Amino acid sequence: MLSSKLPFLALRSASSSAPRLSLTASRSAQHLLNVLPNSYAPRSNFATAKQRKKKSQTTIANTPPPALASKDATSNLKKLPIPDDPNANVGRIVAVTSGKGGVGKTTSAASFAMGIAAKKPSKTVCVIDFDIGLRNLDIHLGAERRVVFDFINVINNDCTVSQALIKDKRFENLSMLAASQTKDKDSLTVEGVEHVLASLAETFDYVILDSPAGIESGARHAMYFADDAIIVTNPELSSCRDADKMIGFISARSRRAEMDKTAVTQTLLITRYDPERAEKNESLSISDIQDLLGLDLVGVIPESKAILTCTNLGTPVISSSTHANDPANGAYSDMVDRFLGESKEMRFVTTEPASFFKRIFG
Secondary structure, three states: HHHHHHOOOOOOOOOOOOOOOOOOHHHHHHHHHHHHOOOHHHHHOOOOHHHHHHHHHHHHOOOOOOOOOOOOOHHOOOOOOOOOOOOOOOOEEEEEEOOOOOOHHHHHHHHHHHHHHHHHOOOOOOEEEEOOOOOOOHHOOOOOOOOOOOHHHOOOOOOOOOHOOOOOOOOOOEEEOOOOOOOOOOOOHHHHHHHHHHHHHHHOOEEEHHHHHHHHHHHHHHHHHHOOOEEEEEOHHHHHHHHHHHHHHHHHHHHHHHHOOOOOOEEEEEEEOOHHHHOOOOOOHHHHHHOOOOOOEEEEEEEOOOHHHHHHHOHHHHHHOOOOHHHHHHHHHHHHHHOOOOOOOOOOOOOOOOOHHHHHHH
């Protein structure tokens, strides 16, 4: 009686105890098999492990290589001219680098770039942050809220170089290209970096690279294309030892070295120098550092509280009117002059004579 009223229920055969689906239920099951993904198909339709492995290998083999590995993709990328080519009219690429972190590379790169822009108003300057994932140069230049596109966006062709550049508000001839905060250093490629640098070198007279510490990807790409390298070090042994490794790396692994051209011009910048501690043998002296590294000295930046204040304000100490008389301001100014070819006496490298009252009262 119940089965006649509800024909869609399953009926049980008298001769067999096995359940049997009604016609309606059977059609519903078939419909589910047609609409569900293959992963829900009956077990008999599953591929064997060997078949799945073979299919996966075929898929990987047929996957096209990355865009930059393709000749068609790289054919549209710009190339830097051969170093020392007399017919090449491109800007100078200068890497500010070191072996050890925390020695003041970004602080120095910001003041160095702004110093050139201020002293050479007819020249154009671009400074690039190569510390992918940990950018800080925008803070030093007071442009952290103006970053829309970054270095990796340009490499990935998400924007043009001009879209990613940020013009400084104080000097029209100074621009900055920020690093990405969301990508890692593996996003850098030789072809992509060369394309960006070639585009900038066509427009700017000086392209300054704020390199991260060490010999990882960001530092290697920055040093590889450099025409000049400013090696930054503190007056301590560990910093000098790491700097010495960087000097050897640049000499052997740069683009100029690979092409057997004139070597990268390397100079030494000593930061956080305290002549009193050096005289007391509490830190390395300038002569000690030069003996260890064997480079010409481009500048000595004394220890200064003004640098931290200026960094927090987004104003490089070299351009701070508030700290115009601070030794760090004058030392960075002298450093820029020496790089540009002027002869400057090295200041702030000796202790000042104690005043009469200091000799008496200590």
